[in-house]
Amino acid sequence: MSQTNPAPTLQDLVDRAVILSTEHQAHFAELGGESAWDADLEAGTLTFHSEIPLVCGAHFLGTAAPGTQSWLWGWHNVNNFPEGVVAAAEHVHQRGVSGGIFELSTAEILLTDAVPYRLALAAKAVTGHFTHFAAPTGGGTCAWFLLTHPRFELPPASVPRVLRVIPEGIGSTTVADHRRAVRAYAVLRGLDIRWLDEQTAVVGASDGEVTVAFDGHGRLTNLSATLTAAPEPEPAPAPPPERPERRGWFGRKK
Structure with a gap:
């Protein structure tokens, strides 16, 4: 059926x-x-x-x-x-x-x-x-x-913004299923979300990840973040060796 x-x-x-x-x-x-x-x-x-x-x-x-x-x-x-x-x-x-x-x-x-x-x-x-x-x-x-x-149109979702809006949203009115609310946010926002288990989700952001923990009743209990390390700046290329001044075929030293 x-x-x-x-x-x-x-x-x-x-x-x-x-x-x-x-x-x-x-x-x-x-x-x-x-x-x-x-x-x-x-x-x-x-x-x-x-x-x-x-x-x-x-x-x-x-x-x-x-x-x-x-x-x-x-x-x-x-x-x-x-x-x-x-x-x-x-x-x-x-x-x-x-x-x-x-x-x-x-x-x-x-x-x-x-x-x-x-x-x-x-x-x-x-x-x-x-x-x-x-x-x-x-x-x-x-x-x-x-x-x-x-x-x-929203800018890329940063870790600080995600850490802010999840608890603010859930606290703004009666939300029956906190896990469903977080899942819907990630999907609508186009963010990666993976579930470590039924009570822990990891939401990807532009600069890291936010781990969202729930209790046995699906209520939000904790948020934590991991920031992606900024890449080391590449060293500036060495300047090319100086070349001797090229003079015209009929040039003269002064």
Whole structure:
């Protein structure tokens, strides 16, 4: 009898996205993601007025409104935004419908402090866009967006960055399976990962390796690193021997 993988749950999507999302958010902050901003949703952009301005593609996910204690998905599109602005949210909606994920397929759900971030993580896992921005719109309400820009491509993963983002990501929300989260991060980031046993993984980085240890329940317990030694600089080649000055056939000493 053939077996098929069950459709992912909201928690599965959160686990898959949480560490890579953390790295992308750190990169976004380095690019000026905390700068003053403005939106032009007719053009489908959010602009951040950093030292080098970022004009980002804006993909509206939904609004978190504490006044009504609700999250309203952008695919419901009560504001009649252009199709391109809500296309990512609609893609998430379709995944929710096909996978039977209530939180992604229900237009309005009860708001808790954790809900917007977890829905954004799920949207990242579905769409492959891993940078988000929560835009205050007044009265405590925030509009959540996924953002796109060529400068969001991450630099090579260094040991210090990997050591930082793994625990930060796992600590940012409820992660059911820490091993799955680390494995997903390595795969999505294009990093080598090898398992020494069920409780120890080694993740390759551009300048070394990070060893990740888990307990018997799959929870992260320790991180350690091995840096690759920098290659010894090659000695400069010896200068060629001086040649006697060549004079023209009819040259004369002065």
